Amino acid sequence: MSDAPKSEAGTISTPTPELLPAGTDGMLVRFALSPDPVAMAAAQGFELALEEARPAGVIEVAPALVSVLLRFDPAQTRRADLIAALRPLAERAAREAGHRPDPIRRWQIPAAFGGDNGPELAPIARQLGLSEREAVGEICKADLRVLAIGFFPGQPYLGLLPEPWNLPRLPELVPSVPSGAVVVAVRQIVLFGASSATGWRQVARSHFRCFDPARTEPMPLRAGDAIRFVPISAGELAALDTPDGMGGARLEHLA
Structure with a gap:
């Protein structure tokens, strides 16, 4: 590591x-x-x-x-x-903690970055001295793992982003971000399982629901799972708002 x-x-x-x-x-x-x-x-x-x-x-x-x-x-x-x-x-x-084992599962989760789906992407990119495209690239190329699940059923804390992403939370709460919001702070990402107030910074949105009691596996993510976000357009995101709540996410078994 x-x-x-x-x-x-x-x-x-x-x-x-x-x-x-x-x-x-x-x-x-x-x-x-x-x-x-x-x-x-x-x-x-x-x-x-x-x-x-x-x-x-x-x-x-x-x-x-x-x-x-x-x-x-x-x-x-x-x-x-x-x-x-x-x-x-x-x-x-x-x-053995310095020798993190390779993941046995990897999720690819489509997400639309910037604009209404990620209002904090542009100010974060400016703060980091990056273009929005470069900032999205750093998120999508990061070796993200599910670090913990909590706050909302199935809701993952993902990390870690590169050191420059050790960004503070917002000084005031955002009254509400939608379900599927991809938010960042302190080198971590949270993929919100429900609409919620937050001090974290929304950079994208997916239609992956991390908890659905109607599914055979209500909480599909597990601690240690690898996560890769796949950038898509806002129009492509709208088409992924499907009844199964998977939002186009794909699971790959690595071992």
């Missing part, structure tokens, strides 16, 4: 996981206090390890950007026993 934080010697720094109590039946495994790339990779690796071998008594796993929250059944396990089972998994995930 070329954008991973490094020590003065130039080697990738290894995060130190913290195992913290969260209420009477919860454990928070935290790899950092801020969303740096290595901590994100560690959290994803830890969540994958739990999928492969979930400790006894764990009844829920909820990954975030740099942490994973677990709920357990106190009738099935003690907190001390759970910590003993989780610690080696967390430490291994931290050690």
Whole structure:
């Protein structure tokens, strides 16, 4: 990972996981206090390890950007026993975080950039010293992964964009962006699952609905999925507003 934080010697720094109590039946495994790339990779690796071998008594796993929250059944396990089972998994995930595994799935999601579909694209491009076309190119060429899912069912936080895209949120909330809005801030992208107020900056819109209870798989995206946005025109976007809610998105299995 070329954008991973490094020590003065130039080697990738290894995060130190913290195992913290969260209420009477919860454990928070935290790899950092801020969303740096290595901590994100560690959290994803830890969540994958739990999928492969979930400790006894764990009844829920909820990954975030740099942490994973677990709920357990106190009738099935003690907190001390759970910590003993989780610690080696967390430490291994931290050690291996500098070697992010290749994705096994990649989504291609059409999106219309700029204009009414992305009112913040032009000011962001000016701020970065780019043309709008160049700014769209940087977004669409970025090695984006689903870092976490939350806020709205199935809604992904994607990253990371190149370092110049470490842009602050807007100083005031935008009253509403539409479902499918592609918004950016702090090197991340959120693909909104529903109309919402936001302080993030809308650069595009898709018709991909990240949550639809009528689908066989209501939330199709998974943490670790690779994402590539495919630029299309506003007219092409309108034609992708179809009942299946996929918005022309295509899933490719890489392994």
